[in-house]
Structure formats: C-alpha cells, structure tokens
Amino acid sequence: MSLYIKNVLVQAKNCYRRLIDMNKSTYGKLQMCGTEEEMREIAGRICRNYLHGAWKSVDPADLDFKRISGGLSNFLYYVALPSDVTKLEGFAHESSPELDDHKKPILSSHSIYMEEPKKVLLRIYGQVHGERAMDAIVTESVIFTLLSERRLGPKLHGVFSGGRIEEYIPARSLLTKELAEPAISMKIAEKMAAIHSMDVPLSKEPNWLWKTMAKWMKTARDERLAPDSVGKNEEEQNIIKQLKPIDFEKEIEWLKKFVSSVESPVVFCHNDLQEGNILLLEDEIPPSEDDDFVQYDSKNSKYVLPQFDDQNTSDSLTSHISDTGEPRLVLIDFEYCAYNHRGFDIANHFQEWAYDYKNPEHPFYYEFQENLPTLEQKEIFIKEYLKHYHTNLSENKNQVHDPSIDEINQLLCEVEAFTLATHLLWCLWSIVNASKSQIPFGYWEFALCRLEHYMRLKQEIVKKDKFGFPQKRKICEVDI
Structure with a gap:
C-alpha cells in the first residue's frame, strides 16, 4: 500500500509539471491577475472543461464571477451559474414542439437542477515553481482529497494546471x-479528533516540528538577527537587541530533550488550529459587490470570510446551528499539517484563545492572556476529544468511549509540556517574517511576546524539577 501511494505521489508531481508547462499562458493570466474579462473567460473555460451539465454551455459573460481573495499563497474566485436558466447557451425546454428531437440542444430546462454544482470556488496556486513548492502542492492536494472524501472539508470538483475547483461553502x-x-469548543474537539484519527500517506515520523524550527532558526540567526541587522525604527531596534543574545539552537535542543520525556501519541495534526482556520457555515448567500466578503488575516497572510460584529455574535450564532443543535464547523488551511504529537496540536489551539488578529492598528493583534482556557475548559475539551478519538478508531462506531480520569490527566500533562513548543515555534516564525513580509503585522512584537511566554514557562518547569514543587493540580472524580 505504501509503495503504491508513493508511486501515485510521484506520478502526481510529474502530472502537475506537465500540465503547468502545457498551460502556462492560461494559468499565467490568472496568476498575474489580468482584467476581469480575461479572468472571467479563463475561469469559464476551466469550469467548462472540468465540470459537467450546464457548465458545458454557459457563456462566461453570464457567469456570476467575483474574485474573493488576493493573498500571497492563493487566488480565490467565486464562480456561479446564472440564476436565469434562459441565459444558458442553447437553452430550450425539452418539450419544445418546434424542434425535432435531433435538433434539440443537449441542455434541457431541468439540467441545471441535476448533479452539477451551481456555484464553485476556483483556487489558483500562487507559487508552483521549485521542488519544494511542487511537493507542497501535491501533499496539500492529497490531504484536501482525503478530507473531502471523509466530509471533513469542501468537496473536490476538479484539479487542473495550477489550481483546483472546490465546493463553495458560505x-x-x-x-x-x-x-x-x-458548544463550539466541543465541536472543535470533535473535528480535531477526526483529523487526528486519519491515516494520511505522509511520513509518520514526528519530525515536522523540529525540522521547521531548525529551518526558521537558521534564517533568523543568519538574516534577521545577524550582527548587522537593524530595525526600521527605535522600537524594532530595541526588540532586535533583546532577541540577538538568545541562543535559539540551544533552546531547541533543550526543548526537544524535555518533551521527549512526555509520552504523547503521534497523530496527523493540523498544527495551526486558530480561529481563522475554523469556518462556521452560514446560509446560502453569495458574495456581493457591496459586502466586505473577505477580510485580511495579517498573521497568516491571507484573506478570510467576514465576521459578525461583536454585538450581533450571540444572536447570529443561532442561524448557524444544525438540526441537532450543534454548530456546523469546517476546518481549513492545512498548510502546516504533518504527523506530530497530539499534545502540540491541542496546546497550540488553547494558546490561540489569547490572540485576536483583528486589531486595525499596529501591532495588528490583541493579546488577552486572561482569555486562556481555564482548567475546567481544558478538561471539557479534552474529554470530548478523547471520546470521539477513541470512537473513530473503534470498530463499533456506536459504542461511546468514556475517557478515564487518568487519560484526561495524561493529556493535560502533554498539553502543558507542548505549550512551550508552541511559543518557541511561532516566535521563530515571526522573526523569519519580520522585515521580509509586506503584510502589516507586528512581527517583532509578536516574536518577543511569544519568547517571553516561553522563557517564563521554562523557568517554572525548571523550578519544579529542581525543588520538587508540586505540579498543577490534577482533576479527580468530578462531573465534567
């Protein structure tokens, strides 16, 4: 099985290269963002080639077409069939008496209601050159397909040179x-458990965390924190001076040794499960020219779908609840996905409770440490996670697993240990992006913030180990 999957991945890479070489002119126009007419024509051609039914005959001029993203990683386009079926090329009612059978068009009045999607999301890759870029595209496409098959992500309608056609999800x-x-936290726990129970054709060795840290550390040391590096202003210069003395290589080695003493199962992880990567399904409302259909997520260099005003959040939430009374969530953006320790994925998610990336002014994020989950909130999340994780792996899907107190305490310990790793990882990420990215974000401030939390937690752990101080209380038999 593994050899077969490897061959498929190799063939997929070669296929992508051939497709891109064969269609450079078409793909290039979309990637370079031509006029709206050019993009509409190309989008119509792609949909006509890869979709069926009404898409085969519709005039691109009649498509509902809108660009909904312009980030550095991808370009996204909303493409929909016209609501007026008479605008479809060759439209004629199947019972029209004036046409002979052999002259009637293939498209009938009811064909638009057949299985073809009425609206899709057209994704154009922003970077397809280089071996690493190609590997990333293939890996991400394989994962996207697996998630689609398991109904954990949008449906995949087609893969073409330089992009793919996805289900449009309002x-x-x-x-x-x-x-x-x-309700949302428990649903996120359920979704995370589903991701963690997947068997994905990637390396099962948990080395993503350390390889990524090592790569970012080298860039930080050789470029961003080099002896001659300077900040754009006095504040940046002050932060750089505080970061330069840090021996990140030594910190990574200490951290690697520390977490190795913690037994945390290796599973397929998202590794960046923050609020911007969790979508709440809405009613079937297409994007409007008058609406701010997307908002910029400065931390992740991408555009995201709009959010409710704070005062309307609780009232609006009720319209996004399923028939079972649960919120309908979809996890997206598996850019950093890899096999990793489950403790990291959960710890990383918990830390994101404290960071809000909607600040319109510098540093373009808010930090509220008081919003970190309490022990009780962690327990509820972990219990829900373990319940679904064990059920997913069980042959009897109807049998509900009730996690023991020891299981919950064990995972709490894993989360506590890997919280250190989350701070150091995103500290290095932020240093690497500082001065390099054109995205308005306080990278230097964010790097220093995460480093300070890392150092504080490290000192607490060293003290406990040295003086035998008691660990954080463990839960006992309580109703959670």
Whole structure:
C-alpha cells in the first residue's frame, strides 16, 4: 500500500509539471491577475472543461464571477451559474414542439437542477515553481482529497494546471472569543479528533516540528538577527537587541530533550488550529459587490470570510446551528499539517484563545492572556476529544468511549509540556517574517511576546524539577 501511494505521489508531481508547462499562458493570466474579462473567460473555460451539465454551455459573460481573495499563497474566485436558466447557451425546454428531437440542444430546462454544482470556488496556486513548492502542492492536494472524501472539508470538483475547483461553502471564520463558547469548543474537539484519527500517506515520523524550527532558526540567526541587522525604527531596534543574545539552537535542543520525556501519541495534526482556520457555515448567500466578503488575516497572510460584529455574535450564532443543535464547523488551511504529537496540536489551539488578529492598528493583534482556557475548559475539551478519538478508531462506531480520569490527566500533562513548543515555534516564525513580509503585522512584537511566554514557562518547569514543587493540580472524580 505504501509503495503504491508513493508511486501515485510521484506520478502526481510529474502530472502537475506537465500540465503547468502545457498551460502556462492560461494559468499565467490568472496568476498575474489580468482584467476581469480575461479572468472571467479563463475561469469559464476551466469550469467548462472540468465540470459537467450546464457548465458545458454557459457563456462566461453570464457567469456570476467575483474574485474573493488576493493573498500571497492563493487566488480565490467565486464562480456561479446564472440564476436565469434562459441565459444558458442553447437553452430550450425539452418539450419544445418546434424542434425535432435531433435538433434539440443537449441542455434541457431541468439540467441545471441535476448533479452539477451551481456555484464553485476556483483556487489558483500562487507559487508552483521549485521542488519544494511542487511537493507542497501535491501533499496539500492529497490531504484536501482525503478530507473531502471523509466530509471533513469542501468537496473536490476538479484539479487542473495550477489550481483546483472546490465546493463553495458560505461561511465565516470564527471570532477569537467564540473559541470559548462551550458548544463550539466541543465541536472543535470533535473535528480535531477526526483529523487526528486519519491515516494520511505522509511520513509518520514526528519530525515536522523540529525540522521547521531548525529551518526558521537558521534564517533568523543568519538574516534577521545577524550582527548587522537593524530595525526600521527605535522600537524594532530595541526588540532586535533583546532577541540577538538568545541562543535559539540551544533552546531547541533543550526543548526537544524535555518533551521527549512526555509520552504523547503521534497523530496527523493540523498544527495551526486558530480561529481563522475554523469556518462556521452560514446560509446560502453569495458574495456581493457591496459586502466586505473577505477580510485580511495579517498573521497568516491571507484573506478570510467576514465576521459578525461583536454585538450581533450571540444572536447570529443561532442561524448557524444544525438540526441537532450543534454548530456546523469546517476546518481549513492545512498548510502546516504533518504527523506530530497530539499534545502540540491541542496546546497550540488553547494558546490561540489569547490572540485576536483583528486589531486595525499596529501591532495588528490583541493579546488577552486572561482569555486562556481555564482548567475546567481544558478538561471539557479534552474529554470530548478523547471520546470521539477513541470512537473513530473503534470498530463499533456506536459504542461511546468514556475517557478515564487518568487519560484526561495524561493529556493535560502533554498539553502543558507542548505549550512551550508552541511559543518557541511561532516566535521563530515571526522573526523569519519580520522585515521580509509586506503584510502589516507586528512581527517583532509578536516574536518577543511569544519568547517571553516561553522563557517564563521554562523557568517554572525548571523550578519544579529542581525543588520538587508540586505540579498543577490534577482533576479527580468530578462531573465534567
């Protein structure tokens, strides 16, 4: 099985290269953002080639077409069939008496209601050159397909040179404060358990964390924190002076040794499950020219779907609840996905409760440490996670697993240990992006913030180990 999958991945890479070489002119226009007419024509041609039914005959001029993203990683376009079926080329009612059978068009009045999607999301890759870029595209496409098959992500309608056609999902990204909503938090735990129980054709060795840290550390040391590096202003210069003395290589080695003593199962992880990567499904409302259909997520260099005003959040939430009374969530953006320790994925999600990336002014994020999950909130999340994780792996899907107190305490310990790793990882990420990215974000401030939390937690752990101080209380038999 593994050899077969490897061959498929190799063939997929070669296929992508051939497709891109064969269609450079078409793909290039979309990637370079031509006029709206050019993009509409190309989008119509792609949809006509890869979709069926009404898409085969519709005039691109009649498509509902809108660019909904312009980030550095991808370009996204909303493409929909016209609501007026008479605008479809060759339209004629199937019972029209004036036409002979052999002269009637293939398209009938009811064909638009057949299985073809009425609206799609057209994704154009922003970077397809280089071996690493190609590997990333293939890996991400394989994962996207697996998630689609398991109904954990949007449906995949087609893969073409330089991009793919996805199911369009009317949704918005969560607000940071919504992560603490009990119903939403428990649903996120369920979704995370589903991701963690997947068997994905990637390396099962948990080395993503350390390889990524090592790569970013080298860039930080050789470029961003080089002896001659300077900040754009006095504040940046002051932060750089505080960061330069840090021996990040030594910190990574200490951290690697520390977490190795913690037994945390290796699973397929998202590794960046923050609110911007969790969509709450909305009603079927297409994007409007008058609406701010997308908002910029400065931390992740991408555009995201709009969010409700704070005062309307609780009232609006009720319209996004399923028939079972649960919020309908979809996880997106598996850019950093890899096999990793489950403790990291959960710890990283918990830390995101404290960061809100909607600040319109520098440093373009808010930090509210008081919003970090309480022990009780962690326990509820972990219990829900373990319940679904064990059920997913069980042959009897109807049998509900009730996690023991020891299981919950064990995972709490894993989360506590890997919280250190989350701070150091995103500290290095922020240093690497500082001065390099054109995105308005306080990278230097964010790097120093995460480093300070890392150092504080490290000192607490060293003290406990040295003086035998008691660990944080463990839960006992309580009703959670």
